[in-house]
Each structure stands twice: as structure tokens, then as C-alpha cells.
Amino acid sequence: MLKLGIIGTNWITQQFVEAAAASKEYELTSVYSRHEESGKAFADKNGGQVYTDLDKFFNDGDFDVVYIASPNSLHFAQTLKAIDAGKQIIVEKPIVSNPDEFAQMKAALAEHPEIHVFEAARHIHEHNFRAIRKQLASMETISGATLTYMKYSSRYDEYLAGKDPNVFTTTFSGGALQDLGVYVVYDAVTWFGKPNRVHYYATPLRTGADGKGVAVLGYDGFDVTLNIGKNTNSYLPSEIYGVKDTIVMDNAAELTSVIYHAADGSTKRISEEPDDNPMIAEAKDFATVINDPKNPDNVRHYQTWLHLSEIVNSVLFDLRRKASIVFPADNK
Ligand SMILES: NC(=O)c1ccc[n+]([C@@H]2O[C@H](COP(=O)([O-])OP(=O)(O)OC[C@H]3O[C@@H](n4cnc5c(N)ncnc54)[C@H](OP(=O)(O)O)[C@@H]3O)[C@@H](O)[C@H]2O)c1
The missing domain is CATH 3.30.360.10 (Dihydrodipicolinate Reductase; domain 2)
Structure with missing residues (x-):
């Protein structure tokens, strides 16, 4: 079971957390919200420890995978933080704002080859x-x-x-x-x-x-x-x-x-x-790759998705x- 952390507490995060639970591959353990109140409301309903400090969330949070559903312009910096913290990353579409950010993200990934970044292009x-x-x-x-x-x-x-x-x-x-x-x-x-x-x-x-x-x-x-x-x-x-x-x-x-x-x-x-x-479907696909990252089919799928994102x-x-x-x- 993958331990899941989430960023952002709007309806799309609720939908993803329900999908993650339905896939039987993830368990929500950590919730980041800028506000104690919204974090607690989300955690009361879905579980997880609440953090209101992003660095504490990444440093102390007990999770393997982060789902990032913040406003688009924040995806890039939060993805870089997650790469640094050694977390697997599912980031909402659109992944980052421009090709320059994409190139910087790829450079950071090259330093951490064990980390995957998945764009949640659900369809x-x-x-x-x-x-x-x-x-x-x-x-x-x-x-x-x-x-x-x-x-x-x-x-x-x-x-x-x-x-x-x-x-x-x-x-x-x-x-x-x-x-x-x-x-x-x-x-x-x-x-x-x-x-x-x-x-x-x-x-x-x-x-x-x-x-x-x-x-x-x-x-x-x-x-x-x-x-x-x-x-x-x-x-x-x-x-x-x-x-x-x-x-x-x-x-x-x-x-x-x-x-x-x-x-x-x-x-x-x-x-x-x-x-x-x-x-x-996406929650299952991402878990398949994270759980068996060296499997040649999984390597191929991941590379295809990242290339498509780019x-x-x-x-x-x-x-x-x-x-x-x-x-x-x-x-x-
Ligand atoms: N796949 C899909 O079907 C789907 C559907 C909808 C949205 N999305 C994607 O999900 C992401 C979030 O979309 P959204 O409409 O939910 O965005 P949003 O309401 O503007 O923000 C999402 C969350 O980010 C936090 N947030 C809001 N404003 C912020 C700010 N100024 N600074 C830092 N954090 C802030 C809030 O969480 P806290 O208050 O808890 O911190 C909020 O719940 C986007 O990338 C969007 O494209 C995907």
C-alpha cells in the first residue's frame, strides 16, 4: 500500500483521494493545507496528519507519493520540493507553466532517477x-x-x-x-x-x-x-x-x-x-509503475507519459x- 500525501483541498483532491482508495493501492497519511481549518476538515473526512507548513509536510510527513492539486503556477516549485524530498509525484494538469520549467524539472529528475513525475491527464x-x-x-x-x-x-x-x-x-x-x-x-x-x-x-x-x-x-x-x-x-x-x-x-x-x-x-x-x-484508471496506472519501477513495460509506459507531457x-x-x-x- 502506497502512503499518500496531498497538496490542495479542493473538490478535485477529494475526487482523487476517493479514486486512490477505490484502486486499493493508496492510503492517505498526510494532508497539506495553508489553513489548519481546511486541512482538518479534509483529514476528518478522509484521514491523514495535517501540515500547514510545506517544508514540514515534505520533511516530516510519512508518505511515499504526493498528489499536487494546487493552482497551476505553483506546480513547478512544489514538484521540485517533492523531488528533493524523495517523493513520487502525481501533479495535476497542466504539469508546469512552460518548457523552461519542464526542462528544469527534467534536470532535477535526472539527479533523482528513482523518482517519477506523473501528470494527472486522467482521460x-x-x-x-x-x-x-x-x-x-x-x-x-x-x-x-x-x-x-x-x-x-x-x-x-x-x-x-x-x-x-x-x-x-x-x-x-x-x-x-x-x-x-x-x-x-x-x-x-x-x-x-x-x-x-x-x-x-x-x-x-x-x-x-x-x-x-x-x-x-x-x-x-x-x-x-x-x-x-x-x-x-x-x-x-x-x-x-x-x-x-x-x-x-x-x-x-x-x-x-x-x-x-x-x-x-x-x-x-x-x-x-x-x-x-x-x-x-490513472491512480492504478501510476501505482503499477511506482510498485514495480524496473519492469520493462512500466519503464516504457512511464517514459511515454513523460514524453507526452513534455x-x-x-x-x-x-x-x-x-x-x-x-x-x-x-x-x-
Ligand atoms: N483532473 C481534473 O479533472 C481537474 C479538475 C479540476 C482541477 N484540476 C487541476 O487541479 C489543480 C487545482 O485546481 P483548483 O481549481 O482546485 O484550484 P484552486 O481552487 O485555485 O486551488 C486548489 C487548492 O490550492 C490551494 N490554494 C488556493 N489558492 C492558493 C494560493 N494562492 N496559494 C497557495 N495555495 C493555494 C487551496 O488549498 P488550501 O486552501 O487547502 O491550501 C486550494 O484548495 C489545477 O492544476 C487544476 O488544473 C484538475
Whole structure:
């Protein structure tokens, strides 16, 4: 059983802790919160010793793996601290703010080869994501894709009320591209590889972060269009085009229903009913690698995930640059 420490006490940490428990691979032992009260409320419900000092959490906390679910701009420094402390690391998407931070993180990892850093890109670990990959392998030609992930954020109410919630600020490396676009960039990079060229037509908020936008990723012979947003809801399905055949997903980041429409007009469901908690698959995958790190399959999986993280990080950065979105983290 892996001992788990957590950073951040919002709903996503609750969901991860429940997924970790459902996987039967982790036991929550340590909780970091900036405030005794929120840490205690989380620990009362889920267990664990509470720390309000981050260094004490890393130095004294009895845990093997840390799950980092703080605002995006803090991931980098907290990941470096965790590497130094010899902890295995699961860090929420988007892993770090830019390629420079990614390179520094990789350099720190090279000094600690026993440590793994996993980006919690939950959907790529799910069965339905792999089913799409398998279907793509049997399609002779790819002619493009339109992938949509637009979900109205409850935090947008606060933004409209004149506040600056973390996720809608450049200070915390937020915005629609970082928060939701990361999922569809993961889709495109995993399914089609690194794009040759990118564009991002962003709709900026008063904070300078993007509220929504349309990205185009260019590949040899086809383009992929990404519709992303946090200040509106879209109910559009997503599609990957063959020649006469098409894969249709109900949602490119929450893959519940995936149908293959063959060239002859027949259809085949390639999705399965997903887990109730979409983080169980990743929690299991990460535990498999941590528990048997030298197993060649595990080594390969880990290297694939880290490589994917790095490409996604660089594509997000290139997209941001096209839209002139700059984070304070870019100028450090
Ligand atoms: N995988 C998914 O489906 C999913 C879903 C939602 C979010 N996420 C990711 O999870 C991460 C957290 O997102 P969130 O929306 O929960 O963010 P958030 O509410 O802004 O912050 C998360 C936690 O970080 C701490 N925190 C907040 N502001 C802080 C500050 N100024 N300085 C230091 N710590 C601060 C708080 O914990 P304490 O008060 O206890 O210190 C808070 O509960 C992000 O990276 C996001 O992309 C992933």
C-alpha cells in the first residue's frame, strides 16, 4: 500500500483521494493545507496528519507519493520540493507553466532517477481513450479532427462579479487553454503526434487570460481544430475524420460514448461504460509503475507519459505565444 500525501483541498483532491482508495493501492497519511481549518476538515473526512507548513509536510510527513492539486503556477516549485524530498509525484494538469520549467524539472529528475513525475491527464488512462487509438490504427487515412471541450466554470460567476479567481488569471498560469485545452491537446498529440504548426485565436478576459478560443494544429495533410472554453457550455460532439469513415465522441475529454461510423454507413460502439470516478484508471496506472519501477513495460509506459507531457507542455506554450498570452512564470 502506497502512503499518500496531498497538496490542495479542493473538490478535485477529494475526487482523487476517493479514486486512490477505490484502486486499493493508496492510503492517505498526510494532508497539506495553508489553513489548519481546511486541512482538518479534509483529514476528518478522509484521514491523514495535517501540515500547514510545506517544508514540514515534505520533511516530516510519512508518505511515499504526493498528489499536487494546487493552482497551476505553483506546480513547478512544489514538484521540485517533492523531488528533493524523495517523493513520487502525481501533479495535476497542466504539469508546469512552460518548457523552461519542464526542462528544469527534467534536470532535477535526472539527479533523482528513482523518482517519477506523473501528470494527472486522467482521460488518457481510460479504456475509451485507448479504444480510439486502436480504431485509429485501423483507419488508412486521417483527414482531420474537430475536438471540443467547453464547460462553463462556476468560477466564472466570481469573475463576472468582479473577482479574479485563480483559474482565470495569468498570475496562476490559468485560462481556458491551460485548464481545459490541455485535454484536447493531449488528444491530438497522443493520436496524431506533435503538430508542425499551431494557431490560437483566443478571446481574452480582462485579466489577460483566455476565456475561450479556437486552436488549429497543423499536421502533414490535415488540420485539427480545437474548440475550448470556460465561460460557455458546448454540447457539440467531437469527431475524427478518415476518408468516408468517422469516429464520433460525445465529449473529447470525458469519453462516455464513442461510435465508429464505417465507410459503408454501418456503426460500431467502441466505448465501454466508464468508471464512476474518472481518476481511478490513472491512480492504478501510476501505482503499477511506482510498485514495480524496473519492469520493462512500466519503464516504457512511464517514459511515454513523460514524453507526452513534455510535448503537450510545448504545444500549449506555442499556442499561448500565438495569442500573446504571457504568464509571470514565463519571465522568471
Ligand atoms: N483532473 C481534473 O479533472 C481537474 C479538475 C479540476 C482541477 N484540476 C487541476 O487541479 C489543480 C487545482 O485546481 P483548483 O481549481 O482546485 O484550484 P484552486 O481552487 O485555485 O486551488 C486548489 C487548492 O490550492 C490551494 N490554494 C488556493 N489558492 C492558493 C494560493 N494562492 N496559494 C497557495 N495555495 C493555494 C487551496 O488549498 P488550501 O486552501 O487547502 O491550501 C486550494 O484548495 C489545477 O492544476 C487544476 O488544473 C484538475
